[in-house]
Amino acid sequence: MLPDKKGHFNGFGGRYVPETLIYALDQLEREYKKAKRDRAFRREFNYYLSDYAGRPTPLYLAANLSRYLGIKKVYLKREDLLHTGAHKINNTLGQILLAVRMKKPRVIAETGAGQHGVATATVAARFGLKCDIYMGTEDIHRQELNVFRMKLLGARVIPVRSGSKTLKDAMTEALRDWVTNVRTTHYIIGSVAGPHPYPEMVREFQAVIGREARRQILQKEKRLPDYLVACVGGGSNAMGLFYPFYNDKRVKFIGVEAAGLGLASGRHAATLVKGGIGVLHGSKSGLLEDKFGQVEIAHSIAAGLDYPGVGPEHAYYKKTGRATYAAVTDKEALEGFKLLSEKEGIIPALEPAHAIFYLTKLRRRINKNSVIIVCLSGRGDKDTQIVAERLRL
Amino acid sequence: MNRIERKFRELKRQKKKAFIAFITAGYPNLSTTKKLLLEFARIGVDIVELGVPFSDPMADGPVIQQASEVALKNKVNLRKILKLVKEARRVTQMPVCLMSYYNPIYCFPQDKFVRAAVDAGVDGVIVPDLPPEEAKGLLKTAQQSGLDIIFFLAPTSTGERIKLISQKTRGFIYYVSLTGVTGPRQKLPADIAVNLAAIKRITKKPVCVGFGVSSRAQVKQITRVADGVIVGSAIIKKIRENRKRADLVSRVSNFVLKLKA
Numbered sequence: 001m002l003p004d005k006k007g008h009f010n011g012f013g014g015r016y017v018p019e020t021l022i023y024a025l026d027q028l029e030r031e032y033k034k035a036k037r038d039r040a041f042r043r044e045f046n047y048y049l050s051d052y053a054g055r056p057t058p059l060y061l062a063a064n065l066s067r068y069l070g071i072k073k074v075y076l077k078r079e080d081l082l083h084t085g086a087h088k089i090n091n092t093l094g095q096i097l098l099a100v101r102m103k104k105p106r107v108i109a110e111t112g113a114g115q116h117g118v119a120t121a122t123v124a125a126r127f128g129l130k131c132d133i134y135m136g137t138e139d140i141h142r143q144e145l146n147v148f149r150m151k152l153l154g155a156r157v158i159p160v161r162s163g164s165k166t167l168k169d170a171m172t173e174a175l176r177d178w179v180t181n182v183r184t185t186h187y188i189i190g191s192v193a194g195p196h197p198y199p200e201m202v203r204e205f206q207a208v209i210g211r212e213a214r215r216q217i218l219q220k221e222k223r224l225p226d227y228l229v230a231c232v233g234g235g236s237n238a239m240g241l242f243y244p245f246y247n248d249k250r251v252k253f254i255g256v257e258a259a260g261l262g263l264a265s266g267r268h269a270a271t272l273v274k275g276g277i278g279v280l281h282g283s284k285s286g287l288l289e290d291k292f293g294q295v296e297i298a299h300s301i302a303a304g305l306d307y308p309g310v311g312p313e314h315a316y317y318k319k320t321g322r323a324t325y326a327a328v329t330d331k332e333a334l335e336g337f338k339l340l341s342e343k344e345g346i347i348p349a350l351e352p353a354h355a356i357f358y359l360t361k362l363r364r365r366i367n368k369n370s371v372i373i374v375c376l377s378g379r380g381d382k383d384t385q386i387v388a389e390r391l392r393l
Numbered sequence: 394m395n396r397i398e399r400k401f402r403e404l405k406r407q408k409k410k411a412f413i414a415f416i417t418a419g420y421p422n423l424s425t426t427k428k429l430l431l432e433f434a435r436i437g438v439d440i441v442e443l444g445v446p447f448s449d450p451m452a453d454g455p456v457i458q459q460a461s462e463v464a465l466k467n468k469v470n471l472r473k474i475l476k477l478v479k480e481a482r483r484v485t486q487m488p489v490c491l492m493s494y495y496n497p498i499y500c501f502p503q504d505k506f507v508r509a510a511v512d513a514g515v516d517g518v519i520v521p522d523l524p525p526e527e528a529k530g531l532l533k534t535a536q537q538s539g540l541d542i543i544f545f546l547a548p549t550s551t552g553e554r555i556k557l558i559s560q561k562t563r564g565f566i567y568y569v570s571l572t573g574v575t576g577p578r579q580k581l582p583a584d585i586a587v588n589l590a591a592i593k594r595i596t597k598k599p600v601c602v603g604f605g606v607s608s609r610a611q612v613k614q615i616t617r618v619a620d621g622v623i624v625g626s627a628i629i630k631k632i633r634e635n636r637k638r639a640d641l642v643s644r645v646s647n648f649v650l651k652l653k654a
Contacts, residue, residue: 006526016495016522018452020547020572024556084641162458163448175451180573182549279522280449281498291472293500 002316007196007283009317012312016279024182025079029197031102035062036204041097048093049208052126053083055090057209057379059216059373064343065356069363073221077213077241078284078375080348086378087209087237088119092188094205096123099186106130106181109188110174112139112167112233113304113351114146116190121155131155134174136334138165139303145382164297167233167307168190171281190232192311195282206240213373221371227362230375231355233269233305235314237377242323250259253323255314256358259302262329270327271296271310272318273287285312301330302350304378326361328335334390336360337380349378350387396488396516396543397564400439401599401620411565411621412612414628414654415492415600417444417460419469420476421636427477429632432646434485438653442519442623443478445471445493452521454576456626460633471497471506475513482514490517490564498531507534517541517564527562532561543567548588552595559596565621567601568592576626577607586618612652623644624652 007013009094015025031252033039049055066074078336079087094108099107107129111117115134123129133150137159140147163169171189178187192199194208211229215223228245230257231239245251260268268274271286278287278294288308300307317323328336333350336357341347348356355374362372380387387393394402404411414433419428426443433441446464450457464612471493491510498506498520510518518540523531525544534543541564546555550571560568568589571582585602592600601616603623615622631648635641 012526015524016527017524018521018547018569019524019545019554019558020569022524023547023549023551037430168449172449172451176454176574179452182572257625276500279499280453282522284499284527287496289496289500291500292472293447293497294465295496 003196003200006241007200009313009316012285012315013196013199013280013283014283017195017282018179018180020182020237024178025195025197027102028098031098032197035098035101035328045094045097049090053089053093054213057081059213059220062344065340068343070368071359071363071372072369073371074359075217075373077209077373078376079209079237079375080346080379084119084122084351085381086115086119087206087240088116088190089122090208090240091190091202091205091236092116092123093120094235095186095188096127096129099129102186104184105185106185107188108132108134108174108177108185110134110167110170111190112306113169113302113349114139114143114150114382114383115169115304117157118146118149118153120188121153124155125153132177133157133172134177135159136160136165136167136170139167142386143303143382157262166303168295168298175281179338180316191236192239192313193234193281193283193309199283199313202236203239203243203313204367206236207243209237209375210242210244213241223371224251225373225374226247226370227252227254227366229256229296229355229358230363230374231305232272232310232314233258233307233351234309235311237375239313241373241375246322247382253317254358254362255323255325256355257327258302258305258354259329260299261325263327267299268327269305269306269307272314272325273327275295277315280309282290283312285315286310301333302354303309304349304351305354310379326358326367328357332357334387337387338391346376347380348376349380351382352377395539395541396486397440398500400488401565404439407552410616410619411439411599411601413440413442413621413623414438414649415442415444415623415625416628416632417446417457417464419446419464419467420460420472420629420632421463422467423469423473423477424611425641428642429645430481431485432642433649434487436646438487438649439621440488440490442492443474445474445491445497447494447497450494452574454574454626456629457575460629470526471478471501475515476507478515479513480619488516489514490519491515492519492521495523501602503531504534507538507540511538511540515540517543519543519567523546525557545569546592548572548582548584555592559598562598566592566596567623568600568602568619570602570604570606572634573604575604577630578605581605581614585615589618608654609652
């Protein structure tokens, strides 16, 4: 089972961090392994997942959408119905419980769309920890609602002005904070990215999505799905859905990245579809980079996908062919956004709107009797302003 | 024996400590970097550390971040930096290390980088985001070619880590004075002496201390307990203050002379 002891997924992953952080990663790994075996921890985690966050989430048969697409059945895993409005809370609950166990009085996080920032601020409020959130000024501008929510929850939102002023730079800045305050601070990384043990640990905390979905689909359909489809920025909602189906070899995984202004434009965030391999933020994985190894600036209308890296396990899935990856442009994502709103009365976040739109491409080349599960990773309230501007509503 | 090892032997004989100067290659431009390098050799800087600019320098504070940004805008890259070292090597035997984040090396790619670095006359490489666990490939080719890979220890390093890193590092150990990023500090942590003593009990390899060192007093404080001291951001700041002046090189040179006096 991967990763190996050093956090490698067949060459991807690992721990590319300053020496100062090794001690904190060792401590986190020890505490995480201990917690994983501890029944009391699992009980507590499950309690908060159900009574605080609202699990299990429904697996909803999107009948109108299915009919429109001419696909037998499209199910939506409704992570958008969770407390705080996205799947991010699954992971932040797990990590805040670990932070409490490690007796760290302070947590920090990076955020792009603000969903992970809100989910971190939420659990920090609930458990009484000090909380600082790093966010690029570009994202602060386009996700104003979430900035306001984080502040209401008692977190400090620290604007990051360097580089592209988005998620990548927020994460670099959070790592600098962590190097500085490593003894008193736990860094709640929001995706299946970063140094070991984060990719594995975040996957485990998010795998509740796939475990529920697997149980639910077997109950409803008496069979496994043909396809799992999810958007991929860092890739936590996708990995959470995919991983519990890993050994079900007939279930195909499709990750949908952001093609931004188009794959040929050079302004996109399609790391696995278009990028190379490199080292950023503590792990080796897919990376948008130039020929000199400088990290390129990503672009996507969805702040949560606007990241030049990707979780190392996705790079491994791509290399081995276990999953395939596609990309959807800003414009197409907006169509996906409208489509789900109009057909099902569900306003998705711009991130999963990429996955929704992808179905309109997928339908042309698959058996019409297919059963598909799409991870609806978050709801669209945070994006209404940006969408209203673009669609001139 | 390479130039770094020879330098530490020579210093030991003279009962002196190493003064290591860091500058970002290409800040404010490559020709100034070359002039500074040669000037540092002239005034007796023991080792120069040349920073390779990177888009996401996670171990660096604002001063070096900004210098990197300028260098990247000047289209500085590893190839050009190696060329600069090669040119400087014709006139000086001062040891030169490169400080680079891992990705530019990985993309060079790695094996080719080691050969090119040795060919250019680079003596050591310092990679802040590459602990020995991830350095197996680089270590193998570097050892075959006689290129030193210099590893870090930090205030948070355990006894186990000290053992591992003492064993893996070549040239010297880079001890990070504080938990944090690079950049001048008013005061350095009080635990440096105790932590260095713990390292010294385990290894005979030279230990040099960097991060935060910005004044003559701090240089003295460090060299009382360490084999060498590394000054970076303070020098970059001095370069920045004088970047528009024709006498930039002599002003920076005077500053460095005062630091190491």
